Amino acid sequence: MKRLGSLRQILVVTDGCSNSGISPVAAAAMAREQGITVNVIGVVEREEMGASGEKEVREIAQAGGGLSDIVYPTQLAQTVQMLTRKAMTRTIHQVVNQELKAILGEVPLDDLAPEKRMQVAGMVDDLGEESNLEVVMLVDSSGSMKPKLPSVQMAIHDFSISLRSRHGSSKMAVSTFPGKHSHMEVRIPWTDQIDQAHQLTTGLVMSGITPTGPAIIEAMALFEQNKKSAGGADWQQAEPRRRAQNDNDGYLQDHVF
Known part of the structure; x- marks a missing residue:
């Protein structure tokens, strides 16, 4: 199987509807075109988000x-970790299915022998643990989010611990929106270790504006900045064993047929 590039995700954490700038749905579609997955978590208390907010989160x-x-x-x-892992698995499934289609043609995966399907499932699990992962956590800093920020800080801390347990390389950045001078402000730059989640709220000014769409656009640029800072390549190579396997063009075929 061909080598997977870094799996890139934007995780939006918000409690309300966007009310400024480009549609967040359009911005998310643009991110997807660039190979960036956008996950969204709506954080609510007492059904405060409403039907329109929930609809926007889904869309x-x-x-x-x-x-x-x-x-x-x-x-x-718990939800931050669950969504990130599920989104990774979905992306890897899509890549594996494309490879299988190139080998099998239109033969459905279900038509493979049970032991072969198990091998494919195992390969997906391995790739999920060993692929490079880059995540930008985009946190809504509108006024209504203030009482929820301690929970966000805890989520950042726990998420960073879960990333360290992966075999593959993991890196994340944390930004809030809106920023002081732009739609988004980087609170924690790209790192593979986040030990002080309190940086999220240091000097943070809450706002009544929620520019979710523009913030997603600016978050997309962070991936390019990270790539350039790494010399134009994936910021960290996969472990040697995975490199050796992936360099073999017949990797998938060898394991399935």
Whole structure:
């Protein structure tokens, strides 16, 4: 199987509808065209988001090829990890299915022998653990989010721990929107270790504006900045064993047929 590039995700955490700038649905579609998955978590208390907010959360994720959920603040940390992992698995499944189609033609995966299907499933799991992962967490800093920020900080901390447990290389950045001088402000630059989640709120000024769409556009640029800072290549190479396997053009065929 051909080598997978870094799996890139934007994770939007918000509690309301966008009210400024380009449609977040259109922005998410643009991100998807660039190979960036957009996941969205709506954080609510007492059904405060409303039908329109919930609809926007779903539509942003659908346009961005990602997943969405509406949760209470106490559920946020677990949901961040779950959505990220599920979105990774979905992306890898799509890549594997394309490779299988090139080999099998139109033969459905279900027509493979059970042991071969198990091999494919195992390969997907391995790729999920060993592929490079880059995540930009985009946190709504409108006024209504203020009481939920402690839960967001805890989610960032727990998420960073979960990333370290992966075999593959993982890196994340955290931004809030709106920023002081732009639609988005980077609070924690690209890193593979986030030990101080309190940086999220240091000097943070809450706002009544929610420019979700423009913030997604600016978050997309962070991936290019990260790529350039790494010398134009994936920021960290996969482990040698995976490189050796992926360099073999017949990797998938050898494992399935």
